[in-house]
Amino acid sequence: MPTQTHSYAAHAADKPLEHWQFERRDPRPDDVSIEILYCGVCHSDLHFAKNDWGFTEFPIVPGHEIVGRVTAVGAEVKNYAEGDLVGVGCMVDSCRECEACNDGLEQYCLNGFTMTYGSEDRHDATMTQGGYSNFVVVSERFVVKMPDGIDLKSAAPLLCAGITTYSPLKHYGVKAGHKVGVIGMGGLGHMGVKLAQAMGAEVTLFTRSQSKVEEAKSNGADHVVVSTDEDQMAAVAETFDFMLDTVPVAHDLNPYLNCLRYDGTHILVGVMDPIEPPVTGMNLIFKRRVVGGSLIGGMPETQEVLDFCAKNDITCDVEMINIDTINDAFDRMKAGDVRYRFVIDMESLKQKAA
Amino acid sequence: MPTQTHSYAAHAADKPLEHWQFERRDPRPDDVSIEILYCGVCHSDLHFAKNDWGFTEFPIVPGHEIVGRVTAVGAEVKNYAEGDLVGVGCMVDSCRECEACNDGLEQYCLNGFTMTYGSEDRHDATMTQGGYSNFVVVSERFVVKMPDGIDLKSAAPLLCAGITTYSPLKHYGVKAGHKVGVIGMGGLGHMGVKLAQAMGAEVTLFTRSQSKVEEAKSNGADHVVVSTDEDQMAAVAETFDFMLDTVPVAHDLNPYLNCLRYDGTHILVGVMDPIEPPVTGMNLIFKRRVVGGSLIGGMPETQEVLDFCAKNDITCDVEMINIDTINDAFDRMKAGDVRYRFVIDMESLKQKAA
Known part of the structure; x- marks a missing residue:
């Protein structure tokens, strides 16, 4: 019935x-x-x-x-x-x-x-x-x-929010010692910080607002970069292995791509259509960088993220x-x-x- | 002196x-x-x-x-x-x-x-x-x-032209049995066809022009798709593992992204700046596709491509x-x-x- x-x-x-x-x-x-x-x-x-x-x-x-x-x-x-x-x-x-x-x-x-x-x-x-x-x-x-x-x-x-950030960090290969940038400090972003840290990465939170710096640090980010500050962005140029981009509205990826090392990966999990202003081809080609997407996660991995969070007290x-x-x-x-x-x-x- | x-x-x-x-x-x-x-x-x-x-x-x-x-x-x-x-x-x-x-x-x-x-x-x-x-x-x-x-x-x-196409095919993981699309039939494109085939892939050449179909086939492409023909493009939707994009001028990546399976990779080797019209975020996120670049190749790999070509009579x-x-x-x-x-x-x- x-x-x-x-x-x-x-x-x-x-x-x-x-x-x-x-x-x-x-x-x-x-x-x-x-x-x-x-x-x-x-x-x-x-x-x-x-x-x-x-x-x-x-x-x-x-x-x-x-x-x-x-x-x-x-x-x-x-x-x-x-x-x-x-x-x-x-x-x-x-x-x-x-x-x-x-x-x-x-x-x-x-x-x-x-x-x-x-x-x-x-x-x-x-x-x-x-x-x-x-x-x-x-x-x-x-x-x-x-x-x-x-x-x-x-x-x-x-x-x-958990599986959407966990799955790409695993899939794209985040490992202990990697430098991971997390863009955006919302539901996904704050999970990305915690999960990447638990995987052993050194995590930097990118935020547009100076006012969020303390909040990001209290949430466990190792470093915070104010993305609207050109000097701060220049200081971290070509230093990251991964960027986890959780921002769900159109924004310029190029300044973040410039923060990636050669072979670095920019991961999109926030749906933004289209990607404007457009990505510059040279930013990908000259350093063999990639921009990749990821959608939630499969069922085995959804169980895995719960177990991972329980184990790591996240x-x-x-x-x-x-x-x-x-x-x-x-x-x-x-x-x-x-x-x-x-x-x-x-x-x-x-x-x-x- | x-x-x-x-x-x-x-x-x-x-x-x-x-x-x-x-x-x-x-x-x-x-x-x-x-x-x-x-x-x-x-x-x-x-x-x-x-x-x-x-x-x-x-x-x-x-x-x-x-x-x-x-x-x-x-x-x-x-x-x-x-x-x-x-x-x-x-x-x-x-x-x-x-x-x-x-x-x-x-x-x-x-x-x-x-x-x-x-x-x-x-x-x-x-x-x-x-x-x-x-x-x-x-x-x-x-x-x-x-x-x-x-x-x-x-x-x-x-x-x-050889190393520029060989290096990304190797780096991004083209293997025997993969379906590889090569976009553009120029110096790079025709090498991409030959190299991907020698790696065991099934190779489709994408060209804008019906007049190039025979030329592409005589150059060894297993299949040819005229990219301006919507029916032909629809028929190969979500079937490719890789796209090797050799076109050096601005063009729309989205129709090609749609030809990639989940976890498919679109490789840019032709410098095009910026990527316009812009890539649609959903095209990456909903199928975990990536767009990646590649620049020529390192010295060990440059020796490798020469040896590979000699061995495979390319x-x-x-x-x-x-x-x-x-x-x-x-x-x-x-x-x-x-x-x-x-x-x-x-x-x-x-x-x-x-």
């Missing part, structure tokens, strides 16, 4: 999120039914709710940084049992048979992955709905275990909110007024559900 | 190249003195002669695809002897002590490499002069051996010219009327020297 689910949904681009009830699908044999405890608030939630990218189907329940407790499992589920603490990130399905899926890179599924919310379900063609909710049903393959001892509240953002800095303040949180997030991630305590939804 | 050298030099940006005599430096202990037999004509020779990049110091003798015979060696020279057939490419010196030099990547020398022509000599502050000449003196480290049996005339362009397609037709050759090269490299037979300089 379908489960009645209480959520906060956007019903139109110009409307605030409001309480909405809908029926979750009947669990399938490979499904894990999850009572949601916490859900992080990602900037893309806001983009979806406002239909900034033009493909939102309303009503939509955002939320893809989900931590919860298993309430039931389907007959074919092998790795989870009632009571387990689990997470769900940005994906809830993929074709499961292409080369990318077979490599555990479901985010690059050749047939397109199913987003946690706002995608058409591959089986029943309903729209998937996210974690601003008390309940979610997800196929086992797209569920991860919360490691023992991890702080559940601050772990929620690891499922998007958490995301969060501000807990109640779900009925989500619209204010959106406004504050848009204004950059969050250090560094809002997380919704889903206990606050219980009065609605009562 | 300095050697009197006969050359063809540009004396100003608006003047044709003409015969010029100057004194080569006295050989140093690590120097190899070389009688030049053949010299390839690279597009950058034209750029230098016309001062297109704004830093030419006149008079300048172009030419960095030099094949010759050793006439004398300095006391410290270990690997060459009088009579050896040798080559000189785009570099004649570097700091020899930085990390890049120690890695055999002299082209990325942290202190800047010395170009074969148009650079200030590190020791005596004279300007280096290139291979449109009967004689050159080069430090042993920047000399390569011509492998036994290689055709000397058609080997000359391997020292620039040559550059050349049209031999006499040096007194160099200005016509420049005009024809500018018009794209060369298949695919002019090579100067330096025997034709002897009448001047007589």
Whole structure:
């Protein structure tokens, strides 16, 4: 029997999120039914709710940084049992048979992955709905275990902000001793600093604002460079092995490319379209530098980042909110007024559900 | 005693190249003195002669695809002897002590490499002069051996066009079975096709012109795609592991990026500044694609490409010219009327020297 689910949904681009009830699908044999405890608030939630990218189907329940407790499992589920603490990130399905899926890179599924919310379900063609909710049903393959001892509240953002920065640092080869620059001090940037440091890198935070220097240092950056200060930029020219660029709006990559050594890598994880002003070809050719992208991470790596963070005592800095303040949180997030991630305590939804 | 050298030099940006005599430096202990037999004509020779990049110091003798015979060696020279057939490419010196030099990547020398022509000599502050000449003196480290049996005339362009395409194919990891696209069918492009094929890749030549399809196939491309044909481009979407982009003028990378699989690599070897229209961030992020540059190759790899070509019976397609037709050759090269490299037979300089 379908489960009645209480959520906060956007019903139109110009409307605030409001309480909405809908029926979750009947669990399938490979499904894990999850009572949601916490859900992080990602900037893309806001983009979806406002239909900034033009493909939102309303009503939509955002939320893809989900931590919860298993309430039931389907007959074919092998790795989870009632009571387990689990997470769900940005994906809830993929074709499961292409080369990318077979490599555990479901985010690059050749047939397109199913987003946690706002995608058409591959089986029943309903729209998937996210974690601003008390309940979610997800196929086992797209569920991860919360490691023992991890702080559940601050772990929620690891499922998007954490994996989005961890995966490229690993993939592009950050190792102990490397010099890594992190551009931007938001939800992704502050995770990038912590993760790169835990990998043994020497980490420099690049910020446009002098006012963020102390904040960056208190967050553990070894060094801070004010990117608008030409002298500071010149002083670090050709010294970095990697740049992790988390800035999600158009900006000039060339001054940062100039900070990379030969064979240096500039990694884009913040979606910016197009890259303007354009990259200078000489900046790539004359030093064999590369500009590469990266999108979240596959399921094995999503488990890996949780385990890595538990082992290295890394958490995301969060501000807990109640779900009925989500619209204010959106406004504050848009204004950059969050250090560094809002997380919704889903206990606050219980009065609605009562 | 300095050697009197006969050359063809540009004396100003608006003047044709003409015969010029100057004194080569006295050989140093690590120097190899070389009688030049053949010299390839690279597009950058034209750029230098016309001062297109704004830093030419006149008079300048172009030419960095030099094949010759050793006439004398300095006391410290270990690997060459009088009579050896040798080559000189785009570099004649570097700091020899930085990390890049120690890695055999002299082209990325942290202190800047010395170009074969148009650079200030590190020791005596004279300007280096290139291979449109009967004689050159080069430090042993920047000399390569011509492998036994290689055709000397058609080997000359391997020292620039060959290494410039070989080095990135190796560095970025082209292996047997990979699908490689080569963009542009000029001096670099036709070498890229041959080299990638010899590495075991399946090679597709991308050209803007239907008229070049047969030419590309007769040059050994497994497939040809006319890049202005949207249907042809759509048919190969997301199928390539690598693109080797040899086009030296601004063009849109996005349609080619769309032809790359996830984790695909777009390699720039033709200097184009800036990259306009700009690259779309999503084209990189959503498939973890990279855009990377590459500049010629280091000295060990320059020897390697010669040996590889000798072993695999690869040559550059050349049209031999006499040096007194160099200005016509420049005009024809500018018009794209060369298949695919002019090579100067330096025997034709002897009448001047007589």
